[in-house]
Amino acid sequence: MSREDAVGEPRRRRWLVTDPDWSLRDAVAQPAMLGVALLTASYLRVLFHVTDVVGGTTLLAAEVVGVLAVGAVLASRVDARTALLGSAGVLVGGMLTYYLSIPASQRALIDFGAVVRDLVALFSGLSVFRLVQADVWALAVLPAPLLGSWLLALRGRFATSVAVGGTALGFFVLTGDAGFLTTLTGVVGAAAAVGFGELAPRRALAAHWDTVALVVTTMVVVTSTVSVVPGGGASPIVAGSSAPTLEGNVVDNADSVGIVGSIRLSPEVRFTVESERGSYWRVGAYDRFTGGSWVRTGETRVYDGELDPPPGPTTTVEQTITAETTLNSMPAVWKPVSVGGNVQQATQVTAEDGLRAAAPIADGESYTVVSERPAYTTRALRAAGTDYPDAVRNRYLGLPDSTPDRVGERAAAVADRANASTPYATAVAIEEYLESNKAYSLNVERPRGNVADAFLFEMEAGYCTYYATTMAVMLRTQGIPARMATGYTTGERVAEDEWVVRGLNAHAWVEVYFPEVGWVAFDPTPSSPREETGERRISQAREAGEAGIDTNRSGPGEWTPTPTQTPEDESGPNGTVGATATPDLAGIAGGQRTAGGGEVGSFTGGGPADPSGPTLPSPEEVGYGLVLLFGGVAAGRRFGLDDRLYRFVWLRYQPRDAPVPDVERAYDRVETLLAAQRRPRRAGETVADYLDSLGVRDSRVRRVAALYERAHYGGDASPADADEAVQAADALVGETTPLLGRLRRSG
Amino acid sequence: MSDEPRSDGGDAAVEAGGDPGPSAFEPLSVEAAADLIGEIVDNVERVIVGKRDAVEHILVATVARGHVLLEDVPGTGKTMLARSVATSVDASFRRVQFTPDLLPSDVTGVNVFNQKTQEFEFQAGPVFANVVLADEINRAPPKTQSALLEAMEERQVTVDGETRPLPEPFVVIATQNDVESGRTYELPMAEIDRFAKKLRLGYPEGDQEAEIIGRTAGHHPIEELEPVTDGHTLRRARETAGQVTLSEPVRSYIGRLAAHTRNNAQLGVSPRGSIALARTSQVRALLDGRDYVTPDDVQAEVRTVFAHRIRPRTGSETGEDVVASALSSVTVE
Structure with missing residues (x-):
């Protein structure tokens, strides 16, 4: 296996050998080291992102430095096999540490089957973010691949080093945590490390570096222009792929919602609801914000009977939902307490008490849900106080470390303007602020970095995901537990007790926790532009004669009394999802009221940059350009163009x-x-x-x-x-x- | 290299009519030197028909302080050529016929006891002349050959412990008959190396032979040949030749040519050969009225200067073949 063995020394295993010819400087000053560094940076980036979201970045950085130092010290004494076995040992140790760090109460639940299930789930796309102790996990898992690949690279075994580092990156690719750029960086690093690592000892580096450079550049250019997996979360940098649907983005992604750029609306009918009250048909909620997406942490369990109602007074709502196309989700009025119908066996309950279909619900199938809708008054919400349970406090107040302070400052300023002294008043103030200060548009460019910060300070328009994300983040900065909820809006009312819900009704809003009341919905998205956009899309689709956009009961003008004109619950709290078809109408009214006083909308600092100024290329574009340049130079050299140009x-x-x-x-x-x-x-x-x-x-x-x-x-x-x-x-x-x-x- | 201070050399210019004076000779201008050599060549051509190249080569060797080996069949005008050159420069000419019984003292001279003065007097041998024709040098035994070759190299003769300088200019034109190989002593490589050039005259071509017959019908033209210059002027021309620029690219070219022969023959060209090529190339440039050597000059000289110094690897190859290969494969820079 190793070159040392081949020399023909007596077959005596030496675990620690001191190589007198080895020097750290020579080992590091290798072009292949750059590739190893890139590969290492790619999976470190994922881990740093994890710790940024859940905390512990400093500890992780210290760990990286520590591991690198240990590797540098050990490298002269350790051969390749020892390094591999050593990192395997470190991995086992790390996993044990992680296991021991899980609170004893939860540890009891973990058996062998659960470990295997988790492992399979991770390998099939379960994000690391969904691990409850993601920070401890990151700290536990990091040293093994880092130490292994570092030691092997220092010993000049670049191929083996890349195998170790590549395994780590591959793991994160499978969990879906490594994005396009991260993966590309890692793969390019791996290719460069192997290429240069194999060339250097053969003294062929000077003659063939351009070949390696060409291969690497081709990898970058091809992967960033050609998308093999259509609709993959990682969109290519260059070629424009068609925008995903709002529904596909918001509702279908089971355990996480990535915030994307431009989005389109699907006019197809998804389901019809028979219910005595119209409402937002909720699908799920997400507790962990990573800066660019929302993740639901914790286990999903099988539905086994009644669920707990919310703590406060409630109204019972019974709905029958009939799927008009295959449904991947189970929309229902918050908060569901029991499920009936054929799908009962296949129902799961998520960690935030939402319903989830274990198998898709077929076209025509129906199910009934009994929900206990919180029946609260504005007074109750104002009086709710801040005595949050620990479970809520731990799960729904976290924000990435990298969240800029100005988000919190702006949230506090908005609350101060409105003289908000209670969480409820703060929530209403923020909701109104967003409604009246941001325009509604489906065509947005996905900002880089923290989406909430970008929407608040750099963007002028967005759609529901942006509004909801920003409001939730702003509330969390003020110590108010909030989460992003997704689902469908009420839809088109076709009879007294029947609603038709289309794909374009997919929506995202915010749920805020009030002690003694439970989760209360706030919708910061301005409703009229959203509805207009939706209606335009329906009439467009009808004119174009698209299939599946109407049931036999829906259609233009069949149910004339438009429910938006007469909110049923006049005394309902501002900005909450009442029983009205457009529950945030009251919120809009509130916003206009305040805006009339000239209070809201007067923030000017941190607005979008001067639009007339030149647009600077993004770091990705600059990097991409540099890679292209480098590849061009390499190709020119390979084909002798540089010489010809010089001669010319x-x-x-x-x-x-x-x-x-x-x-x-x-x-x-x-x-x-x-x-x-x-x-x-x-x-x-x-x-x-x-x-x-x-x-x-x-x-x-x-x-x-x-x-x-x-x-x-x-x-x-x-x-x-x-x-x-x-x-x-x-x-x-x-x-x-x-x-x-x-x-x-x-x- | 151009200037070998030989204060005694000047005194010994017995018949050259050279001014003994101080060693420094005022160099001629490039044009004057070129004209001088051209005049000598023209003069010699009055006697020697159709051999302008050979005449030029001999003059180049003379000005470059070299000696010439003529290899040819008898009767092609070797002796006449040497005499014409000597006469043209108003220099003394001696001819030595080398035979198997020739002794070294027959070449160098001997001390003879004078009865009248009761003293030994030195009777100078034929080598004490400006132009010495050593005819059929390969017929003499090696001992006699080496006496001449020593004189050629050192330009002095030692008899009975007394060293006598040879006159300036001093040029040996040796001939070698290559048709009769019986009873000959082939010159060793080390001695052949001392000749700057080896030439072949060859038979005259069609019309030329008729002209030779016509010219020699009455008086032989050599008898009417007049000198066009003297030894002193010739030595000034030598000074001029020594000042012709040998630039680095040319020196490197000569070095690479020599290296090529060493790599492609059993015995290649010695540094002495390279020096000879450099000197003759300088005179060749002068002949063209230039004060710098170009690779063209080197190429014009290299065949006659290098070929005889090379011992090829195979019998079927000649020194000329090796030089030709060097010329075609060594890059001119």
């Missing part, structure tokens, strides 16, 4: 020096020209023989040659000679370049 310029442009070198170069240019037109000078041919052999009669050529002989062999040339030779060479070269020659003649 060299032939056409002569900087002046001293007379003798000037004359010499002038002749070299003329000879290059003759070589291209006729034939190159042969090895044993003198200048005179060459010109005679070609039968050159041009007196300028002869003159330059004569000047050259005197300058080159006699070391004698006057400035006038140099001028004459250079001018003659310029003229001769100019005549052979059509365009240049014409310019010269005309000039």
Whole structure:
């Protein structure tokens, strides 16, 4: 296996050998090390992102430094096999640490089956974020691959090192935590490390570095322009793929919602609801915000009977939901307490008490849900206080460490403007602030970094996901537990107790926790532009004759009393999801009221950058451009273009020096020209023989040659000679370049 | 290299008519030197028909302080050529016919006891002349050959412990008959190396032979040949030749040519050969009226200067073949 073994020493296993020839500086100063660094950076990036979201970045950084230091110390004494076995041991140790760190109450639940199930789930796309103790997990898992690949790279075993690092990156690719750029960085690093690592010991680096560079560049260019997996979460940098649907983005993703860019609306009917009250049909909620997406942590369990109702007074709502297409989710009024119908067996309950379909619900199938809708008054919410249970406090107040402070400052300022002294008043103030300060648009460019911060300070428009995300984050900065909820809006009312819900009704809003009341919905998205957009899309689709956009009971103008005009629950709390078809109408009204007083909307600081200024390219674009440049240089070198370009310029442009070198170069240019037109000078041919052999009669050529002989062999040339030779060479070269020659003649 | 201070050399210019004076000879201008050599060549051509190249080569060797080996069949005008050159420069000429019984003292001279003065007097041998024709040098035994070769190299002769300088200019033109190999002593490589050039005259071509017959019908033209210059001027021309620029590219070219012969033959060209090529190339440049050597000059000289110094690897190859291969494969820079 290892080269040391092959030398033929007696087969005695030496676990610790000190290699006197090894030096840290030589080991690090290898081009392949750059590749290893890139690969390492790619999975470190994932782990750092995890700890950024759940806490513990400093500890992780300290761990990285520690592991690198230990590796540097050990490297001279450890061979490849020891390094591999050692990191395997470190991995087992790390996993044990993680296991021990899980609270004893939860540990009791973990048996062998659960461990295997978790492992399978991780490998099939379960995000690391869904682990409850993601920070401890990150700290536990990091040292093994880092130490292993670092030690192996220091020993010059780049291929094995890449295998170790690649396994770590591959794991995060499978969990879905490594994004496109991260993965690409890692893969490019791996290719570079193996390529350079194999070339260096064969002393072929100087001759073949451009091949490796070309391969790496091709990898970058091809993967960033060609998307093999359609609709994959990682969108290519260059080619524009069609925008995902709002529904597909918000509702279908079971355990996480990635915040994407532009989005479109699907007018297809999804389901119909028979219920005595219209409401938002809720699908799920998400507790962990990673900056760019929402993740639901914790286990999903099988539905086994009644669920707990919310703590406060409630109203019972019974709904029958019939799927009109295959449904992946189970929409229902919050908060469901029991499920009936065929799908009961396949129902799961998520960690936040939402319903989830274990198997898709087929077209035409229906189920009934009994929900206990919180029946609260504004007074109850105002009086709710801040005595949050620990479970709520732990799960619903976390924010990424990297969240800028200005988000919290803005949230506090908004609350102060509205003289908000209670969580409820703060929530209403923020809701109104967002409603009245941001425009509604489905065409947005996905911001980089923290989405809430970007929406608040850099973007002017967005859609529900942006509004909901920003409001939830702002509330959390104020210590108010909040989460993002997704589902469908009420839909088109086709009868007294029947609603038709389409794909374009997919929506996201915010749920805020109030002690003694439970989760209360707030919708910061301005409702009228959203509804107008939806209606436009339906009429468009109807005109275009698209299939599946109407049931036999829906359609234009069948149910004339538009429910939006008469909210049933006039006394309902502002901005809460009441029983109205457009529950946030009251919120809009509130926003207008405040805006009329000139209070909201007067924040100007931190607005979008001056739109007239030049747009700076993003770091990705700059990196991409650099890679392209590097690849171009490598390709040019590989195919000799650099040399040709050099010759081209060299032939056409002569900087002046001293007379003798000037004359010499002038002749070299003329000879290059003759070589291209006729034939190159042969090895044993003198200048005179060459010109005679070609039968050159041009007196300028002869003159330059004569000047050259005197300058080159006699070391004698006057400035006038140099001028004459250079001018003659310029003229001769100019005549052979059509365009240049014409310019010269005309000039 | 151009200037070997030989204060005694000047005094010994017995018949050259050279001014003994101080060692420094005022160099001629490049044009004057070129004209001088051209005049000598023209003069010699009055006697020697159609051998301008050979005449030039001999003059180049003379000005470059070299000696010439002529290898040819008898009767091609070797002796006449040597005499014409000597006469043209108003220099003394001696001819030595090398035979198997020739002794070294027959070449160098001997001390003879004078009865009148009761003293030994030195009777100078034929080597004490400006132009010495050593005819059929390969017929003499090695001991005699080496006496001449020593004189050629050191330009002095030692007899009975007394060293006598040879006159300046001093040129040996040796001939070698390559048709009769019986009773000959082939010159060793080490001695052949001392000749700057080896030439072949060859038979005259069609019309030329008729002209030779016509010219020699009455008086032989050599008898009417007049000198066009003297030894002193010739030595000034030598000074000029020594000042012709040998630039680095040319020196490197000569070095690479020599290296090529060493890599492609059993015995290649010695550094002495390279020096000879450099000197003759300088004179060749002078002949063209230039004060710097170009690779063309080197190429014009290299065949006659290098070929005889090379011992090829196979019998079917000649020194000329090796030089030709060097010329075609060594890059001119």
